[in-house]
Amino acid sequence: xxxxxxxxxxxxxxxxxxxxxxxxxxxxxxxxxxxxxxxxxxxxxxxxxxxxxxxxxxxxxxxxxxxxxxxxxxxxxxxxxxxxxxxxxxxxxxxxxxxxxxxxxxxxxxxxxxxxxxxxxxxxxxxxxxxxxxxxxxxxxxxxx
Amino acid sequence: xxxxxxxxxxxxxxxxxxxxxxxxxxxxxxxxxxxxxxxxxxxxxxxxxxxxxxxxxxxxxxxxxxxxxxxxxxxxxxxxxxxxxxxxxxxxxxxxxxxxxxxxxxxxxxxxxxxxxxxxxxxxxxxxxxxxxxxxxxxxxxxxxxxxxxxxxxxxxxxxxxxxxxxxxxxxxxxxxxxxxxxxxxxxxxxxxxxxxxxxxxxxxxxxxxxxxxxxxxxxxxxxxxxxxxxxxxxxxxxxxxxxxxxxxxxxxxxxxxxxxxxxxxxxxxxxxxxxxxxxxxxxxxxxxxxxxxxxxxxxxxxxxxxxxxxxxxxxxxxxxxxxxxxxxxxxxxxxxxxxxxxxxxxxxxxxxxxxxxxxxxxxxxxxxxxxxxxxxxxxxxxxxxxxxxxxxxxxxxxxxxxxxxxxxxxxxxxxxxxxxxxxxxxxxxxxxxxxxxxxxxxxxxxxxxxxxxxxxxxxxxxxxxxxxxxxxxxx
Numbered sequence: 001x002x003x004x005x006x007x008x009x010x011x012x013x014x015x016x017x018x019x020x021x022x023x024x025x026x027x028x029x030x031x032x033x034x035x036x037x038x039x040x041x042x043x044x045x046x047x048x049x050x051x052x053x054x055x056x057x058x059x060x061x062x063x064x065x066x067x068x069x070x071x072x073x074x075x076x077x078x079x080x081x082x083x084x085x086x087x088x089x090x091x092x093x094x095x096x097x098x099x100x101x102x103x104x105x106x107x108x109x110x111x112x113x114x115x116x117x118x119x120x121x122x123x124x125x126x127x128x129x130x131x132x133x134x135x136x137x138x139x140x141x142x143x144x145x
Numbered sequence: 146x147x148x149x150x151x152x153x154x155x156x157x158x159x160x161x162x163x164x165x166x167x168x169x170x171x172x173x174x175x176x177x178x179x180x181x182x183x184x185x186x187x188x189x190x191x192x193x194x195x196x197x198x199x200x201x202x203x204x205x206x207x208x209x210x211x212x213x214x215x216x217x218x219x220x221x222x223x224x225x226x227x228x229x230x231x232x233x234x235x236x237x238x239x240x241x242x243x244x245x246x247x248x249x250x251x252x253x254x255x256x257x258x259x260x261x262x263x264x265x266x267x268x269x270x271x272x273x274x275x276x277x278x279x280x281x282x283x284x285x286x287x288x289x290x291x292x293x294x295x296x297x298x299x300x301x302x303x304x305x306x307x308x309x310x311x312x313x314x315x316x317x318x319x320x321x322x323x324x325x326x327x328x329x330x331x332x333x334x335x336x337x338x339x340x341x342x343x344x345x346x347x348x349x350x351x352x353x354x355x356x357x358x359x360x361x362x363x364x365x366x367x368x369x370x371x372x373x374x375x376x377x378x379x380x381x382x383x384x385x386x387x388x389x390x391x392x393x394x395x396x397x398x399x400x401x402x403x404x405x406x407x408x409x410x411x412x413x414x415x416x417x418x419x420x421x422x423x424x425x426x427x428x429x430x431x432x433x434x435x436x437x438x439x440x441x442x443x444x445x446x447x448x449x450x451x452x453x454x455x456x457x458x459x460x461x462x463x464x465x466x467x468x469x470x471x472x473x474x475x476x477x478x479x480x481x482x483x484x485x486x487x488x489x490x491x492x493x494x495x496x497x498x499x500x501x502x503x504x505x506x507x508x509x510x511x512x513x514x515x516x517x518x519x520x521x522x523x524x525x526x527x528x529x530x531x532x533x534x535x536x537x538x539x540x541x542x543x544x545x546x547x548x549x550x551x552x553x554x555x556x557x558x559x560x561x562x563x564x565x566x567x568x569x570x571x572x573x574x575x576x577x578x579x580x581x582x583x584x585x586x587x588x589x590x591x592x593x594x595x596x597x598x599x600x601x602x603x604x605x606x607x608x609x610x611x612x613x614x615x616x617x618x619x620x621x
Contacts, residue, residue: 013368020384021375052363064551073571075587079596083552090551106362108465109555109616116553128367129457131374 002027003143006040006099008088009050010081014104018048021132026139033060034068034088041097045143048135051105053084066091089120100142102126102135160194172202183211189219196228205236213244223253230255234290237263254284258294265297274301337418340425341470343410348472348516352592353409355471355617357402358464365433366461369395373436373453377446385449386440389433396433399426425467429460471617474517476545476559477510484521485543488528498537502528502561507546513557514617515593520559523612526586527561530610534565540605550615560611562602569610571599586612 004027007015015030022028029044031037033056037047053061058077059070061084072080080087085103092099100122106129107113113125124138159179166175175198180187183195196211209232215225226248233240234255242263249256261276277298284291343350372388375381389395403426407417421427436452438444481504492499513520524543531541542562550556569583574597577584587597595614602609 017372017388021372021378021381071572073575075575075591075597076571078591083550083554086552104367106367106461106465107553108468112553112555115549119553127457127461128362129371129461131371131453133374 003045003139004029004043005139006031006037006044006047008032008037008047008085010053010055010084014048014050017132018135022136022139025136032056034062034066034091035060037088037092038095038097041092041099044099046139047089047092047097047099047101048139049085049089049101049103051085051103052082054078054081056081056084062087062091064090066094086116086120089123093120098122100124102138102142104128104130104135157188157191159191163194163198167198167201172198175201183214187214187218189215189222189225192218193222193225193228196225196232200228200232205232206239208232209236209239209241213241216244216248220251223251226251226253227255230259231289234259234262237266249279252283254280254288255290257283258290261294261297270301270305274298274305277301334419334422337416337422339418339423340406340467343415343417344467344470347410347413347415349519350410350413350415351471351516352594353406354467355594357406358467361399361402361429362461362464365395365398366456366464369398370433370436370453370456373449373456376440376449376453379446382440389437389440394433394437396430396437399430399433403430425460425463429463432456432460468617471514472516474513474515474520475510476506476513476520478504478506481506481543481545484524485528488525488532491525492529492532497532500532500535500537500539500541502531502541502543505542505544505546511545511547511557511559513559514614515595519589519593523586523589524559524561526582527559527610527612530582530586531561531563531565534567535563536565540564542602542606542609544609544611550613554615556613556615558598558611558613560598560600560609562600562606562609564606566607568608569599571597574599574610583610586610590614 002025005018006029007018008031009015010032012030015028018026018028026045029040031040033053041047058072058081060068061072061077061080062068063080064087066087085105089101089103092101101120102124103116104126106127107116107125117123117125122142124142126135126138162178163175166172166178176195179191179195179198183192187195192211192215196208196215199205199208199211209229212225212229212232215222216229219225229240230245230248230253233245237259240259240263242260245256245260245263249260257276257280261273261280264270264273264276277294280294281291281298284294338346340354344354369388372385376385400420403417403420403423410417417423418427420430432452432455436449439448485502485504489499489501515523528541528543535541540563542560544558544560544562546558548556548558574583574587577587579585579588583597590597590612593614595612598611598613600609600611601607
C-alpha cells in the first residue's frame with residue numbers, strides 16, 4: 001500500500017505534478033483549505049502545503065486563531081492569503097494534527113525558517129524551485145521510510 | 146682657315162631657294178622650291194626644311210608631319226626629333242604621343258615636356274609629374290620650357306599636397322562619422338539600467354519589482370520550471386514539456402512580466418535595460434528558452450538537468466536578492482519629532498486644536514522596508530486622523546515597533562492611537578474613497594506590501610490605526 005500524502009494548495013499544480021511524477025510511489029489527497037486538510041488527515045503519512053492561497057474563496061481563509069470568516073476586508077484577505085499555508089498548518093497543529101509537513105515556500109529568511117520549523121515541527125521548508133524528486137526524497141525521509 | 150677645319154655644310158639648291166623665298170616672306174613659294182610634300186620620299190634634310198617652312202607659315206600639323214617624316218627617314222636626326230618635340234609642345238593636341246615617346250627614348254628632353262603637357266591636359270597628373278621630372282633632369286640649360294615646367298611641377302606638388310590633405314580630412318571625417326555611429330549604436334545597446342541599479346536610483350520602483358519577482362518565483366520557478374528535474378526520466382519528458390510550454394512558454398511569461406516592469410519603470414522616469422542585457426531577468430529567459438528548445442526539438446537530458454540546477458542555484462537566489470534591495474527608512478526619535486512637528490504646524494494653520502502625542506518607540510529606532518516619503522505620508526495621515534478624532538483634552542499615542550506575526554514574519558509596525566469614542570473597522574477603511582486620510586494610508590500601505598491594522602488600546606486610549614510592513618523578501 002502506497003503512503004498517502006495530503007496536498008494542500010489553492011489550485012492543483014502540486015497535485016497534478018506529484019500524481020504524474022510520483023504517483024507510482026505515493027497516493028495524494030487534495031485539500032484546498034483547513035477543513036479539507038483536517039478531514040484528510042486521518043491515515044495520512046504527511047502533508048504538503050503551498051504558502052500562498054490567493055485563489056481560495058476568502059470565506060475559507062483562516063486567520064491566526066484558525067477561524068474562517070465569511071466577511072473580511074480586502075486588505076485582510078490579502079494578508080491572510082499570502083501566508084495561508086502557515087496559518088493552516090498552525091491551525092492543524094493546534095488541533096493536534098502532528099503529521100510531518102513540507103511547506104513549499106521561498107522565505108528568504110533563515111531565522112524565520114528555523115523558527116517556523118521549530119514552532120510547527122515536524123516541518124521542513126522546501127524552496128519553491130526544488131524539483132519533484134528531491135521533494136519525494138524529503139517525503140520519504142519525513143515519513144520515516 | 147675655317148673652311149679647312151670645319152667642312153662646309155652641304156646645302157641643297159632647293160633649300161637655298163627656299164630660304165630665299167622665305168626671306169621674301171613667300172612660304173608657299175619656298176614649299177614649291179622644296180617639292181611641297183614631305184610625304185613623298187624625301188631626304189631628312191628636305192623634310193626638316195619643309196617642316197620649317199610649314200612652321201614659319203603657322204601650319205603646325207603639316208610641320209609636325211614633316212619633322213616626323215624626317216625622323217622616320219633618319220632616326221639619327223636629332224634635329225628633326227627636337228623640332229618635332231618642341232613644336233608639339235606648342236600644340237600638344239596635334240602631336241602623336243607614341244612618336245613623342247619614341248623621341249624621348251633618344252634623349253630629346255623636349256619630348257618629355259610635351260608628353261607632360263599632354264598628360265596634364267588629360268588630367269593624368271602623376272604621369273605628367275614623371276615626364277616633367279625627366280624633362281628637368283635631361284634638359285640642357287636654356288632649353289625652352291624649363292621655367293614653365295618648374296612652375297607646373299610646383300603647382301602639381303602643391304595640388305597633390307592639398308589633395309592629400311583633403312583626402313586625409315575626408316578619411317578622418319568618415320572615420321569620425323563611423324565612430325559616432327558606432328557610439329550611438331553602442332549607447333542605444335547599453336542604455337538603460339539594470340533592475341538593481343534602477344532600484345538604487347528610484348526606490349519607489351520597489352513595489353513593482355517586488356510584485357514582478359514574487360509572481361515569477363511563484364508562477365514560473367515554483368510551478369513550472371521546477372519540473373525540469375524530472376526531465377531525466379524519459380517517460381516524463383512530455384509532461385515536462387507541457388509544464389514548461391503550455392499555456393505559453395515560460396520564457397514568454399517572464400519576458401512579458403519584465404516588459405510590464407519596464408513600463409512601470411518608464412512611468413517613473415527610469416529606463417530599464419533590454420531584457421537580453423538585464424543581469425537577472427536576461428539569463429533567466431535565456432535558460433528557459435534553451436530548455437524549451439530542447440524540449441521541442443529533442444536534446445540532451447544533461448542540458449536540461451544543468452538548466453534545472455541553474456534555476457535553483459542561480460536564478461532563484463538572484464531574484465531573492467532583488468527583493469532585498471528595497472528602500473529602508475530608519476525612524477528614530479528625531480525624525481519622528483520632525484514629522485510630528487510638521488503635522489502640528491499644518492493642523493494649527495487650519496485652526497484646529499492640537500493634542501501633543503505621546504511616543505512609544507521600541508528601541509532606539511525602527512527600520513521600515515518602505516520609502517521615506519511614503520512612510521512619512523502614511524504617518525502624517527494617521528496622526529491627522531487621530532488628531533481630528535481626539536477631542537480637546539483627549540490623548541494621542543504614536544507607537545513604533547517590530548514584532549513577529551503568526552506566519553513567523555518580522556513585521557514593522559506604525560500605530561497611532563487615540564482616545565476618541567467610537568470604533569473604526571478595517572471594512573470602513575477599505576470602503577473609503579481614495580485620496581484622503583485613511584484611504585491614503587490604505588493605498589500606500591498596500592502599495593508597499595503592508596497591511597492596515599486596527600487594534601484596541603488600553604484606556605484612556607481606545608483604539609489605534611496603523612500599518613504593518615513585513616520584512617522584505619518573503620513571498621511565494
